Amino acid sequence: MILDWDYKQVQEYVASLGEKSFRAKQLFEACVCLKNLDEISNLPKELKEKIKNDYFSYEVAAHLHSKDGTQKVAIKLADGSVIESVLLKYKYGYTVCVSTQVGCRMGCAFCASTLNGLVRNLTAGEILLQVLFFNRILGGTLKERKVTNVVLMGCGEPLDNYDNVAKFLRLISAKEGLNISQRNISLSTCGLVPNIYKLADDGFCVTLTISLHAPNDQLRKTIMPIANAYSLEDVLKACDHYFDKTGRRICFEYSLIGGVNDTDECINQLAKLLRGRSCHVNLIPLNTVKEKGLVGSTRKRGYVLAEKLESLGISATVRRTMGEDIEGACGQLRNRVEGENR
Numbered sequence: 001m002i003l004d005w006d007y008k009q010v011q012e013y014v015a016s017l018g019e020k021s022f023r024a025k026q027l028f029e030a031c032v033c034l035k036n037l038d039e040i041s042n043l044p045k046e047l048k049e050k051i052k053n054d055y056f057s058y059e060v061a062a063h064l065h066s067k068d069g070t071q072k073v074a075i076k077l078a079d080g081s082v083i084e085s086v087l088l089k090y091k092y093g094y095t096v097c098v099s100t101q102v103g104c105r106m107g108c109a110f111c112a113s114t115l116n117g118l119v120r121n122l123t124a125g126e127i128l129l130q131v132l133f134f135n136r137i138l139g140g141t142l143k144e145r146k147v148t149n150v151v152l153m154g155c156g157e158p159l160d161n162y163d164n165v166a167k168f169l170r171l172i173s174a175k176e177g178l179n180i181s182q183r184n185i186s187l188s189t190c191g192l193v194p195n196i197y198k199l200a201d202d203g204f205c206v207t208l209t210i211s212l213h214a215p216n217d218q219l220r221k222t223i224m225p226i227a228n229a230y231s232l233e234d235v236l237k238a239c240d241h242y243f244d245k246t247g248r249r250i251c252f253e254y255s256l257i258g259g260v261n262d263t264d265e266c267i268n269q270l271a272k273l274l275r276g277r278s279c280h281v282n283l284i285p286l287n288t289v290k291e292k293g294l295v296g297s298t299r300k301r302g303y304v305l306a307e308k309l310e311s312l313g314i315s316a317t318v319r320r321t322m323g324e325d326i327e328g329a330c331g332q333l334r335n336r337v338e339g340e341n342r
Contacts, residue, residue: 002031003056003125003132004167007176017050027051030175032142034132058129070214073133077126081119085130085154093148094138098130101156106190106227108211110255110286110294113155121158124167130154131172132179145178153188153209159195168322169204181204188253193230196238200245208242208284209251210235214261215269223261232273243278250279256287256297256305267305269311280317281309 002010007028014024021045030040037048037055049292061082062074069089071082076082086097104111105118131147140146153156158165164188172180186207189196197206212232214220220227251272256262274281283306286296297305302318309316 001056001123001125002027002051002054003128004123004239005125006171006174012124017047019047022071023047028176029142031056032132032312034136040221056081056125056129058133071137075130075133079225083126083155084124085133087134094134094146095151095153096134096147097151098127099154099156100152100158100161100168102129102167104156105160106157108190108213109223110257118156118160121161121164122168124164124171127152127168128171131156131178135178142178145180147178149184149186149288150180151188153186154190157190157198158187159189159192162195162198166199166202166204169206176319183248183295186251190224190226191230191235191238192226193234193238193239196235197328200242205246205248207248207251208246208255210239210240211255212252212270213255213257215266216261217271219261219266223257236273236277239279250277252279252281253284254281255284255301257286258295258297258301262297262305264308267308268312271309274314275312279315281306281314282319283308283316284319 002013005013007024011021012027012028013022030043034056036057037052047083060073061071061076061277064072065305066072071087072084073087074082074084076265081102083099085099088095088097095195099122101121102119103117104113105338107114115182131150135145135147138146152165169182169185172185173182182205187199187211188209188210188211199206199208211224212220212231212235214224214227217227220232229314242248243250254261255271262321270281283302285299285302286294299318306316306318
């Protein structure tokens with residue numbers, strides 16, 4: 001698929017078709033603007049016929065708008081797979097939250113993405129398509145993009161799809177494309193330790209966000225199966241390596257589950273675990289996922305715990321809850337659309 005290719009690869013592709021070199025720029029710009037073939041007025045019909053099997057295709061299966069300005073879309077890909085993406089509106093601009101896999105195999109207890117397991121990895125172009133979709137919806141172009149930030153926190157574990165995610169990061173930050181700085185990109189992982197090291201050693205400098213959700217291994221194993229493979233000590237050593245390589249502060253996500261990990265004792269352990277590191281803790285009142293039977297803590301409790309962490313020397317905030325009225329939790333919309341299709 002052409003969306004999987006960088007500008008140089010598009011140039012090589014156009015040359016292999018025997019076309020003039022300027023056609024590569026026209027084709028590349030059309031892809032970044034997410035135009036369908038019928039919309040590309042500056043390409044001849046003969047060339048469109050040549051490229052139609054390599055061009056992208058997708059269908060909007062559902063597009064929801066929240067009262068808070070959040071948008072959520074379910075996109076059906078060429079093979080029928082359904083993915084979901086979210087547009088978040090902030091004072092500083094627009095952030096797109098993208099999926100990196102169809103489903104997920106990590107099995108975290110609180111997450112709707114894992115309900116039906118992993119179907120397949122997304123290609124770099126399929127991840128990119130999600131950003132381009134919202135950039136187009138907002139009226140953005142190649143020269144005047146509207147999307148300012150990207151977070152890889154949707155369905156799937158980004159580091160479980162490392163090669164495609166790495167290529168996506170290069171595509172999204174390429175000067176010929178949307179040119180979004182890696183400093184404006186956040187990647188969330190449940191803690192695939194070897195690939196945290198790889199991310200640092202391959203020269204990426206995105207904001208690394210660790211889905212922590214527990215202050216000790218015993219509790220974390222009950223919430224996140226990945227904890228059976230990598231201990232908190234393993235994860236934190238990898239984070240230290242990433243910080244040493246990039247100088248980027250690590251962000252730790254901590255979903256507050258009522259009566260499970262939101263006790264004063266847990267917060268004291270969390271502060272002790274992270275003390276001395278350049279980091280920030282994002283406390284997230286859990287979006288209720290009825291299939292999981294878990295209930296989130298109240299926002300009031302979240303603010304109390306954030307103050308406690310701050311008093312213990314750990315930077316912390318309570319994440320603003322967005323899109324609750326449009327099935328905001330990862331995987332919820334996709335699961336509903338697929339259920340309706342079945």
